[in-house]
Amino acid sequence: MNLINRAASRLALALALTASAGCEGNIGLVGRPTLELGQDEFVAEVERLDTSSREIHLRPNNSRTRVVGYSADARVVYRGREYPVAQLEAGDIVAMQLKQDSRGNSYTDLIRVQESIRDRNQGRGGIARPGTGIQTVDGRVEQVDFQRSSFEIRGQSGERIFVSLPYNARKSDVDRFRALRAGDYVRVEGRFLDRERFELESFI
Numbered sequence: 001m002n003l004i005n006r007a008a009s010r011l012a013l014a015l016a017l018t019a020s021a022g023c024e025g026n027i028g029l030v031g032r033p034t035l036e037l038g039q040d041e042f043v044a045e046v047e048r049l050d051t052s053s054r055e056i057h058l059r060p061n062n063s064r065t066r067v068v069g070y071s072a073d074a075r076v077v078y079r080g081r082e083y084p085v086a087q088l089e090a091g092d093i094v095a096m097q098l099k100q101d102s103r104g105n106s107y108t109d110l111i112r113v114q115e116s117i118r119d120r121n122q123g124r125g126g127i128a129r130p131g132t133g134i135q136t137v138d139g140r141v142e143q144v145d146f147q148r149s150s151f152e153i154r155g156q157s158g159e160r161i162f163v164s165l166p167y168n169a170r171k172s173d174v175d176r177f178r179a180l181r182a183g184d185y186v187r188v189e190g191r192f193l194d195r196e197r198f199e200l201e202s203f204i
Contacts, residue, residue, distance in 0.1 A: 042068070043114070046092045049085070056088070056111075068098065069107035076167070078113035083167035091117030116168040137161055137198060138187035144180045151180055163188060163198045176203045 044058035047065055054074075058066050076083045088094070093115040096108040139153035139161065150164040165177055180186070190201035 041095050042098050042108075043093070043095045046088050046090055046094060048090060049088050051086055054085075056085075056094075058094070066106075068096070069101070069105060070111070071107060071109040074109045074111065076111045076113060078116065078168055081167075085111065087167040088113075089117050089166075113168070118166070118168050134189055134201060135192060136187065136189045136204065137163075138185070141180055141182050141184045141186060143182055144177075146178070149177065151177070153186060160196060161198050162196055163190070163200050165200050169200065170202065173200065173203055 042058075042060070044060040044063075044066065046056060047059050048057040049055075050057070054070050054072070056068050056070060058068055060066060070085055074085050076085055076088060088111070092113055095112045095114050096110060098106045098108055101107055137153070137155060139155040142152040142154050142160070144151040148164070149169075150162060153161050153163060155161055165173065169177075187204040188198075188200050188202065189204055190199050192198050
């Protein structure tokens with residue numbers, strides 16, 4: 001009887017060890033790809049933004065240009081604040097998790113700006129180079145729209161200019177903007193987006 005019990009115990013132990021080994025092997029095979037997918041984040045420099053087709057032309061480090069679409073409700077997050085995708089600039093370093101649509105094309109719905117081109121330029125001294133399109137305008141403030149981060153000025157020759165702050169404006173410029181009142185005289189530098197719209201680079 002003792003011999004039978006010992007044999008049964010040994011058989012049960014052998015079966016348990018075999019099952020345990022099999023489970024460990026399965027965990028290794030199933031779990032590893034899941035971890036890799038969770039860490040998949042695409043980092044690249046913005047080359048060009050095509051808002052009409054909702055596409056971002058990106059250049060990964062030392063790689064060819066890659067085009068990634070973005071959803072209609074895509075968000076840009078920079079320093080804890082959200083901005084529309086249209087405010088991305090060429091030269092911004094961005095990170096995003098890519099998804100695939102029904103056609104197999106890559107797209108994203110969340111873009112994190114790791115470093116803006118303005119930050120890098122300011123770190124190099126913030127000197128405007130000829131040919132970059134930097135211009136200076138001045139005039140009296142007509143009205144201020146704090147919700148849209150913009151204000152209207154009347155130029156010296158009577159023209160109206162709508163000035164907007166970029167999503168990554170410096171804190172000093174944001175503070176200056178918040179203190180603006182109708183009638184204030186201002187002088188700013190930046191770029192014309194069209195004949196009437198002007199994007200502020202800095203207050204002078």
